[in-house]
Amino acid sequence: MEDTNRKRIVILGAGFGGLSTAKRLVKELGMPDGHEIVVVDKCSHHLYRPWLYEVATGDAPEETLKVGIATPFEDIRTHLAPKRIRVEYQEVVGIDWGARAVELADDRKLPFDHLVVALGASPSFFGIEGLERHGLPMYSLRDALTVHRKLEDLLGAKRRNEIPFVRVVVGGAGPTGVEFACELAEFMRKQVRKKRIGAAEYSIEMVEASPRPLGMLDKEMSGWARKRLEKLGLKLLLDTCIKGAHKDHVVLAPRPLKEGETEDMLVCDFKKEREKEVTTDLLVWCGGFQANPVVAKLGLPVDARGRIEVDEHLRVRGKDGVWAVGDCATIVDPSSKRPVPQLAQAAIHQAATAARNIAATLMGKPPVPYAFPAMHTVVPMGGAWGIAQVFGLRLKGRIVWPIRLAADVRYFLKTLPLGSAWKLIRAPLTTFRRNNL
Template structure:
């Protein structure tokens, strides 16, 4: 940090934060001429490509050890300083943020360091939401960080080895949450077990995989036809899908499930829950994976900013915080509201990238004393991997599944790698993923 310069500080090195940094880096000469420098602060030294994190948790189970873990991570995790190399004039600082003094315009780190800012972009991301379900946090595996994915992978490997030694009757995995992450992991994990069976490591009856979803459909944010295609695909892979079913509590070796609460006018017969007439049911589980929801980083609430029920910062359409015109929020921790539909922008990587792009533009506009631009609230194409070389693509009413959907997803991943990494680094990351992440196919 140059003491003579004014800082544009970005909290968080996720999708939104990196997009702000890269787009501001394109204006490096202008910013330096005005006395500004850009600084990204994150508690870790890497940027995580979370759409492929499930591959780390479920990939290459036959091969063990730190070398394989490192290879798996190399396809989803990139050092912030490597990204900074391709961003003119962008610096990075590792540190845990404990607060923000908006009056003195300083970001406070756990180390005691205080970083002054002229403009602040909060892109602190999201964390797993356990919804207060008893025992869930203590007895489940999340999938938000590198450590989460590696811990889950190790846990499953331990049970596979125990089964091979005859110490386990069956490996029982339950996944809570039928959104994108839950579906992706379930499909890939089923592929992993099937590959292990083909290799003679286990038998087909040695595993069970159950996906639990509280609503009537998996991928409920997509059209019903897409949900139906996904359900059939999961069932063909051997995944048991329980819909209209909630996790009531979690304990060390079992999970208590219950039919979801009825809405006004509904009867038990309305539900597709397999045990809808029962109050609750106990399932034995070796590994419980929770992908059932996220909420914004607790930093937003601790900072005293206006937030919605999911902890997301309330912004105007320019992505500025209502009470702080020099502070912007983007990504999973931001909640701009579409004035037409009254809906909040979804917590998607594509949305975070669009918000990051706008925040960078508006900072430049503000420095130049130009009018700010408003967020356009676009619709976003969705591509969900469904195991092997099969994905479902939903875009502007069109639904494509199978190999073509998988190719689109590969292109989307490569395009993102090119957007944040130097050319040959992007190629290396993509090729590594293509080599490792298809081994369950």
């Protein structure tokens, strides 16, 4: 006889939000229990994005991956099996709301009682001409490997004198762009030391639409970032937008003026010319993210940027038993009136609330509202140097590296058995040293 109390909770996505929800649910429900948890992801590995740069700009990406950098575990199924969580490696393509079932790419339907959507984001190209075709994003493992291969190809071509100069343009000077550009600068310095390229034979330019890098930080901290970028030899093109991307060049323009602004206020150094062409051998796009496009096919309420609208309990508006966490959801902080930033730390935090509320609902208890945590900012800026805003402190320099490492260690200790976490903590120390020294 079917146990009608037994409910199936389906979690879409095994990234930071989905994986944390699954694990937290086991804790909340006290498994083994009558309920069933199923996680669906199109990939079999869990991607640890904060270390993705090490793959793109490290010396040996294959080795880097082997020790678990960027992919702390290769097989999510094996990882979750001891918790009795079922994992389906399938692409989610839609939801049949009549049957309350998730539609999978292999034509199967997976019925659910509760559904957690944690499908993450994707790079946004903002409709800029040619950008999706000619710009390489830094989002997935494949992206990082493609950037690495392209860099190696360019260094090879330079060495064979097939090209006179290597010119890299990085679009966006937010945390992703800044961290990538700094790691790239370190990588290129290392290539100079290895005599693979001359110090005057390459350039890295950063294009940023706002007047300062890391614009989400205060002016002083942003000033620290600027100095560091300049020290690393990066050229900053501020108040500047990419208007179009082509095979061998980008077209730049001063950013559009806001109400009340005049052209003199822009720090763009070619504002009088209106447009400028910059030749480029490699364009890496770190300029923004949008909701995962599959979200638009799920029949859920979304905001103007395609992110799922949830209430204060992280329940999708108007959908009973459906929850959303992480980058695919839009959660507005009532005190700042701004959406919670798209960060792993936010996704993990939301996962805890969603899991708690699902468990509460199953036990007939009221859900709790999502409490907005203080977000910490740590931006590594090449080697062991970085800037951070943590617990009200503003820091710069090498002191930031152990703070960043502590955040990584905390995640691994929470996510992995002690032995595997320790291996993962030790291995990167060697890899980072090799990549950064």
